[in-house]
Amino acid sequence: MSDEPARLADGMTPAPRERARVLGHVCEHAGCVKHGGFGFARPRQEPHWFCFEHRDDGERYL
Structure with a gap:
C-alpha cells in the first residue's frame, strides 16, 4: 500500500459535501x-x- x-x-x-454526511438518527x-x-x-x-448507551432498549423491536 502506498502512503x-x-x-x-x-x-x-468530488461529490458535494451535503451528500457525504451521516444520517440524522437520534436515540x-x-x-x-x-x-x-x-x-x-x-x-x-x-x-x-x-x-x-441505550442499544439494549432496541432488543424489543427484534
Missing part, C-alpha cells in the same frame, strides 16, 4: 438526544434507532 493520498482520476469531480430513549447509530427492526417494518 500517498488517493486522488480522483483526471476529469472527475429514541426518553430524554436522550445522542446520535442513534444502532438500528433495530424486523423485516419490512420501520427501524428504531438507539445510541450506544
